[in-house]
Amino acid sequence: MTKFVDSPYVLNMREVTRESYNRYWDERNGGNVSYRLLAEEVESYEDVHEVKASFELGFDASAIAGYYYLVTGTGRYFRNVYSRPTLDLGLVKISADGQSYDIVWGFEDGGKPTSEFPSHLMSHIERLKVNPEQRVVFHCHPTNLIAMSFTQPLDERHLSRILWKMQAESIVVFPQGIGVIPYMTPGTNDIGVKTSEKMAEFQAVLWPHHGLFASGVTLDETYGLVEVIEKAAMIFSQVGAQGGKILQEITDQELQEIAEFFGMTPHAGFLDL
Numbered sequence: 001m002t003k004f005v006d007s008p009y010v011l012n013m014r015e016v017t018r019e020s021y022n023r024y025w026d027e028r029n030g031g032n033v034s035y036r037l038l039a040e041e042v043e044s045y046e047d048v049h050e051v052k053a054s055f056e057l058g059f060d061a062s063a064i065a066g067y068y069y070l071v072t073g074t075g076r077y078f079r080n081v082y083s084r085p086t087l088d089l090g091l092v093k094i095s096a097d098g099q100s101y102d103i104v105w106g107f108e109d110g111g112k113p114t115s116e117f118p119s120h121l122m123s124h125i126e127r128l129k130v131n132p133e134q135r136v137v138f139h140c141h142p143t144n145l146i147a148m149s150f151t152q153p154l155d156e157r158h159l160s161r162i163l164w165k166m167q168a169e170s171i172v173v174f175p176q177g178i179g180v181i182p183y184m185t186p187g188t189n190d191i192g193v194k195t196s197e198k199m200a201e202f203q204a205v206l207w208p209h210h211g212l213f214a215s216g217v218t219l220d221e222t223y224g225l226v227e228v229i230e231k232a233a234m235i236f237s238q239v240g241a242q243g244g245k246i247l248q249e250i251t252d253q254e255l256q257e258i259a260e261f262f263g264m265t266p267h268a269g270f271l272d273l
């Protein structure tokens with residue numbers, strides 16, 4: 001029997017938070033991650049069988065009753081997660097009635113899950129309906145994408161088209177485009193409800209003037225989605241820095257062809273064909 005801190009899941013979380021911090025996407029305590037683990041992945045570790053604390057969720061999570069989530073703590077800095085995983089990460093189990101959760105590992109100095117836990121869990125519930133393999137929700141503050149939420153109309157079709165056209169492989173990675181909610185107060189159940197509604201249709205949802213919520217099956221895939229979206233936003237910023245005049249572009253027909261070649265179906269109505 002081994003300790004959970006030595007599991008590959010904790011190592012993956014340490015690495016991805018460090019990586020995201022190094023990209024400047026997680027200043028101070030910005031950003032949070034939740035990663036669903038299966039009972040058989042968790043329960044062989046010796047130190048995950050005792051409930052250390054329990055808290056009410058404040059919304060109904062019965063769709064994920066009994067599920068385990070490895071999650072970053074509220075107020076914790078991504079910069080620190082790598083060196084102090086037992087303080088800044090925690091493993092929680094959703095109660096059998098889906099109304100509360102138990103902390104079974106981590107948060108050793110009294111920490112709690114991210115303030116965005118409602119948005120994470122509601123997004124997990126919605127994405128699980130789309131894909132039963134769904135495991136990861138990743139929130140961070142990607143600089144160039146946030147900048148676009150000031151200069152561009154907050155319109156899903158418009159933003160998705162820009163991001164697709166900035167990099168040939170964008171449409172292959174997020175063929176459904178990017179969802180957008182109105183600006184809202186973070187940490188609330190309300191922003192969780194709005195975000196999760198969008199997650200039914202999109203794997204990534206822009207929080208204007210704040211950041212991105214991305215979801216996926218693995219940490220690699222979800223983090224990769226953030227990378228591709230932010231890369232496209234970065235190129236858009238650089239195009240602006242070079243004067244902003246577009247002399248040639250990837251046409252809608254060419255986008256359709258790339259998507260088709262890789263077996264993807266672009267969001268209905270987002271291309272002019």
Ligand code: 13P
Nearest residue numbers: 030031032074075114115
């Ligand atoms: P937490 O420190 O509660 O995870 O909040 C950070 C954040 O990015 C809020 O949106």
Ligand code: ZN
Nearest residue numbers: 030031210211
């Ligand atoms: Zn945030």
